[in-house]
Amino acid sequence: MNVKREKLTTLSFFLSPMAVMVVLFYLVPLIMTVYISFTRMRNWNVSKYLTEFVGFYNYHRLLYMFQHDPTFKAVLLTTVVFVGITLIINVFGGLALALATFFIEDKPASAFRLLWLLPRMSPIAVYSLVWYYFFHGSEIGTLNSILMKLGVISQPIPWGQIVPWGAWSIIIFVNGLVGVSFGMIVFTSALNQIPKELVIAARVDGASSWQISRRILIPMIRWHLLYVLTWQFLSLLTTYPHLFLLVQWDLVNGDYGTTLALYVFNTAFGMGEQDQGLAAAAAVLLSVIGIIGGFVTLKVLKFERMMKRPRGDF
Amino acid sequence: MKDVETRPRRYSRVIILTILLASLPLIVGFSLLVISSFSTEMVTNLNPSSFHLTLENWISVFHGKLATTGGIRAPILRITLNTLIVALGVAGVVTAVSALAGYSLSRVNFRGRKHMMILLLVLHAFPGVALIVGVYLLYRLTFPQSMDIVRLYSFMYVIFARAALEIPMSVWLMKGFFDTIPWEFEWSGIIDGASRITVWRKIMLPLIKPGILAVALFAFLAGWQDIIYVRTFLIDQTLATFIEANIEAEFSHMPMIAAAGTLYLLPTIIFFITAQQLLLQGYSGGIKG
Amino acid sequence: MIEMVRIILDSITKKFDDFIALRNISLKIEDKEFMALLGPSGSGKSTLLYTIAGIYKPTGGRIYFGDRDITDIPPKDRNVGLVFQNWALYPHMKVFDNIAFPLELRKVPRQEITVKVREVARMLHIEDLLDRYPWQLSGGQQQRVAIARALVKEPDVLLLDEPLSNLDALLRIEVRAELKRLQKELGITAIYVTHDQAEALAMADRIAVIREGKILQVGTPDDVYYRPKYRFVGGFLGNPPMNFVDAEVDAENGYLNVYGSRIPVPAQYRELVEKLGIKEVLLGFRPHDAEVLREKREGLAGEVYSFEPLGREQIVTVSVDGAFVKVFAPEGEHFSFGEKVTVELREDRIVLFDKKTEKALEFLV
Numbered sequence: 001m002n003v004k005r006e007k008l009t010t011l012s013f014f015l016s017p018m019a020v021m022v023v024l025f026y027l028v029p030l031i032m033t034v035y036i037s038f039t040r041m042r043n044w045n046v047s048k049y050l051t052e053f054v055g056f057y058n059y060h061r062l063l064y065m066f067q068h069d070p071t072f073k074a075v076l077l078t079t080v081v082f083v084g085i086t087l088i089i090n091v092f093g094g095l096a097l098a099l100a101t102f103f104i105e106d107k108p109a110s111a112f113r114l115l116w117l118l119p120r121m122s123p124i125a126v127y128s129l130v131w132y133y134f135f136h137g138s139e140i141g142t143l144n145s146i147l148m149k150l151g152v153i154s155q156p157i158p159w160g161q162i163v164p165w166g167a168w169s170i171i172i173f174v175n176g177l178v179g180v181s182f183g184m185i186v187f188t189s190a191l192n193q194i195p196k197e198l199v200i201a202a203r204v205d206g207a208s209s210w211q212i213s214r215r216i217l218i219p220m221i222r223w224h225l226l227y228v229l230t231w232q233f234l235s236l237l238t239t240y241p242h243l244f245l246l247v248q249w250d251l252v253n254g255d256y257g258t259t260l261a262l263y264v265f266n267t268a269f270g271m272g273e274q275d276q277g278l279a280a281a282a283a284v285l286l287s288v289i290g291i292i293g294g295f296v297t298l299k300v301l302k303f304e305r306m307m308k309r310p311r312g313d314f
Numbered sequence: 315m316k317d318v319e320t321r322p323r324r325y326s327r328v329i330i331l332t333i334l335l336a337s338l339p340l341i342v343g344f345s346l347l348v349i350s351s352f353s354t355e356m357v358t359n360l361n362p363s364s365f366h367l368t369l370e371n372w373i374s375v376f377h378g379k380l381a382t383t384g385g386i387r388a389p390i391l392r393i394t395l396n397t398l399i400v401a402l403g404v405a406g407v408v409t410a411v412s413a414l415a416g417y418s419l420s421r422v423n424f425r426g427r428k429h430m431m432i433l434l435l436v437l438h439a440f441p442g443v444a445l446i447v448g449v450y451l452l453y454r455l456t457f458p459q460s461m462d463i464v465r466l467y468s469f470m471y472v473i474f475a476r477a478a479l480e481i482p483m484s485v486w487l488m489k490g491f492f493d494t495i496p497w498e499f500e501w502s503g504i505i506d507g508a509s510r511i512t513v514w515r516k517i518m519l520p521l522i523k524p525g526i527l528a529v530a531l532f533a534f535l536a537g538w539q540d541i542i543y544v545r546t547f548l549i550d551q552t553l554a555t556f557i558e559a560n561i562e563a564e565f566s567h568m569p570m571i572a573a574a575g576t577l578y579l580l581p582t583i584i585f586f587i588t589a590q591q592l593l594l595q596g597y598s599g600g601i602k603g
Numbered sequence: 604m605i606e607m608v609r610i611i612l613d614s615i616t617k618k619f620d621d622f623i624a625l626r627n628i629s630l631k632i633e634d635k636e637f638m639a640l641l642g643p644s645g646s647g648k649s650t651l652l653y654t655i656a657g658i659y660k661p662t663g664g665r666i667y668f669g670d671r672d673i674t675d676i677p678p679k680d681r682n683v684g685l686v687f688q689n690w691a692l693y694p695h696m697k698v699f700d701n702i703a704f705p706l707e708l709r710k711v712p713r714q715e716i717t718v719k720v721r722e723v724a725r726m727l728h729i730e731d732l733l734d735r736y737p738w739q740l741s742g743g744q745q746q747r748v749a750i751a752r753a754l755v756k757e758p759d760v761l762l763l764d765e766p767l768s769n770l771d772a773l774l775r776i777e778v779r780a781e782l783k784r785l786q787k788e789l790g791i792t793a794i795y796v797t798h799d800q801a802e803a804l805a806m807a808d809r810i811a812v813i814r815e816g817k818i819l820q821v822g823t824p825d826d827v828y829y830r831p832k833y834r835f836v837g838g839f840l841g842n843p844p845m846n847f848v849d850a851e852v853d854a855e856n857g858y859l860n861v862y863g864s865r866i867p868v869p870a871q872y873r874e875l876v877e878k879l880g881i882k883e884v885l886l887g888f889r890p891h892d893a894e895v896l897r898e899k900r901e902g903l904a905g906e907v908y909s910f911e912p913l914g915r916e917q918i919v920t921v922s923v924d925g926a927f928v929k930v931f932a933p934e935g936e937h938f939s940f941g942e943k944v945t946v947e948l949r950e951d952r953i954v955l956f957d958k959k960t961e962k963a964l965e966f967l968v
Contacts, residue, residue: 029448
């Protein structure tokens with residue numbers, strides 16, 4: 001009995017800080033978000049709307065908007081296009097980078113890997129600032145000045161305002177570069193775990209880098225491909241900080257630069273009329289997709305098998 | 315060596331050139347920002363005549379002057395300090411919580427351990443935007459009445475709320491680091507009469523110092539680069555909200571913003587130079603699970 | 604250390620989920636005895652050691668230290684010293700602090716700690732190394748530190764988990780002589796896990812041979828070496844191991860038919876063979892308990908398959924109608940491939956095993 005109590009004390013020492021954080025910043029907020037989705041909460045007028053229940057009103061509005069509101073339709077379409085294309089860029093870009101750096105000397109390889117980590121490690125505001133200048137609609141925009149020097153265009157073009165593909169291209173480009181590093185790192189570490197004898201043996205047999213990649217390396221990191229694919233899908237579905245700034249700074253069109261996640265944020269915290277009830281309802285929808293996606297990921301990747309039991313009975 | 319050394323060097327040069335070409339926008343983009351901060355005009359138009367070397371922007375930034383004309387002043391040092399407080403706070407909270415939880419998930423056998431680990435993975439994948447609505451309501455409901463502690467409270471809140479976002483992944487990362495320590499160290503301590511807490515403190519923590527450093531570094535960067543939580547909860551300004559707010563403001567002078575941006579980028583660059591291996595390993599360490 | 608420490612394992616079973624690591628193990632280890640647990644990797648010998656240390660809790664059975672039932676007592680209250688295979692020296696502590704750590708945990712006063720650490724360091728000849736970090740030491744020195752750390756708290760039992768396997772071959776032989784002497788000098792009960800039969804034979808008072816979670820045989824080195832209870836024991840001990848050839852008993856005439864050769868049933872088995880009425884047996888003999896002869900004699904007829912000079916002697920592999928046996932021969936003799944020879948066996952050292960159960964006949968009754 002005494003032993004059990006001691007174990008309980010020990011466990012609570014180690015786990016209670018995390019438990020408090022999870023309860024306070026995940027579970028309670030989640031319940032609150034669901035709760036808000038059933039109220040008429042707007043402009044964060046807590047005292048007025050916190051107890052005003054409206055049932056499924058917000059969800060009905062979402063459905064109605066889905067059918068009739070062109071802005072909301074644009075947001076959903078943007079979400080699908082953005083997640084789909086960025087995902088492909090992320091996975092294949094990451095794979096290409098990992099394979100390419102696998103075949104070159106260590107020094108330039110890690111230099112390039114580090115360079116591609118830059119988008120992820122830089123402050124979001126700075127990273128967005130870089131692309132703000134790059135795609136800027138005036139002649140200070142790098143892209144415009146290149147094209148004008150080449151004589152392709154005579155006037156600076158506000159690329160982000162060309163809907164839908166101008167705006168889409170920019171948000172996909174900007175987020176695509178951030179996501180590539182994830183795949184790159186995962187694939188690189190997976191590639192490094194492949195016994196190097198396999199590569200050397202294939203070389204001795206006369207295989208080219210391309211053949212080695214296709215026949216040996218890629219088949220051996222299939223699990224990691226799946227892992228990056230599913231994980232990155234979830235991240236892209238829920239990411240919004242970069243998009244937020246691009247839209248906020250008016251670099252891209254508001255409707256076709258906004259994904260569902262950003263829509264939730266802007267509806268709840270944006271400028272002008274805020275509608276937390278509606279935002280919460282949309283957030284709940286997003287969460288349902290996220291949780292289902294998360295569990296599918298766990299099942300597909302068989303994460304449970306990776307969890308070794310601790311050793312010893314003390 | 316992972317490949318034969320007799321392979322023609324030509325091939326690897328072709329590969330290097332290809333990657334370099336693909337990385338060009340990245341290199342150009344960041345370089346132009348940094349160069350512009352030393353120029354009187356933005357050089358983002360790739361026009362060499364726009365470049366006139368000056369330290370004016372940096373001087374102005376440190377003086378908190380925002381526009382070349384006019385008297386608007388922003389306390390940039392204070393703003394930088396705010397950013398640092400948030401980043402250090404997040405790093406501290408995340409490191410402490412994950413060093414504790416990571417140990418027990420790696421080493422202690424208890425009922426619900428598996429479920430807790432799965433829960434953490436799901437939480438990591440959970441849409442942050444769905445949480446922030448609720449997190450903000452909690453903020454509003456717990457907001458202190460007394461005006462004296464409002465700012466302090468907002469700092470505390472943003473630190474803990476932002477740290478919470480990093481915790482699932484960091485705990486997994488830290489668990490991964492604990493997993494690499496041979497069990498014999500633990501057993502040795504236990505047989506000699508140490509409690510689990512003593513083992514953790516006296517044996518394990520010193521052994522996973524690199525892991526702690528990696529987690530702290532990632533958490534620091536997460537806090538440092540954050541914009542969403544900072545603009546939503548923090549009353550004071552950080553470099554992120556400063557840049558966000560001034561980009562479109564008419565009175566702002568663009569090279570000066572570039573200087574502020576470069577200043578904001580500095581820790582990232584410093585980590586890039588000093589902790590390369592840690593950065594590259596840290597990511598893969600957590601991912602391997 | 605005046606107290607008698609006798610360890611009794613009473614039907615210990617240990618399961619990990621579906622895997623049974625230890626099956627009903629009973630073993631008595633006498634006071635001041637040096638007991639080796641010998642077995643191949645995965646046999647459960649380390650699990651047994653860790654169960655005695657208290658790191659694992661047996662699924663069934665009891666453990667006694669003397670009269671005390673310690674099955675449910677946590678490791679720290681068992682007063683055992685444990686030396687690990689990888690030594691597990693804390694890399695962030697100097698040698699002194701490594702050795703002092705168990706005492707610090709017991710809240711021994713600082714002065715006393717210093718005295719005791721110095722004492723044990725002197726005993727193990729590492730008093731000059733106290734100020735260094737483990738990574739500054741050689742393998743042999745690290746190993747001494749690990750033993751010092753285990754001994755400093757004056758344990759009732761010293762448990763050693765393959766402590767020599769990380770040392771190079773020459774050093775290993777040197778250290779094992781020293782370790783054996785140390786154990787006797789201190790008069791401490793020791794349990795020593797190893798997969799190296801030579802180590803077990805060289806050091807232990809008694810050896811328990813373990814396979815697949817079961818104890819196959821417990822006995823003195825002589826016992827397990829010359830009177831193996833199972834074919835496995837004979838095959839696991841000795842280098843090269845015991846030879847085994849199929850034999851058929853011709854009870855009427857008192858012969859064994861071995862691939863066309865006939866040898867008399869060894870005297871010590873005559874009665875037993877008759878009593879058991881057994882037909883098919885395995886004939887076991889050690890390489891040094893036979894001789895390769897060029898002339899035709901009573902023995903196993905065969906031809907030289909290969910020979911390996913080892914300096915002082917050579918190992919001759921003889922093919923006896925397709926079955927290979929290894930026999931030691933003196934250095935001077937020269938053999939050629941394919942040469943017809945006879946392997947003459949030393950009768951009193953022959954062991955006969957039942958072919959079905961692979962158990963030696965004398966243990967069948």
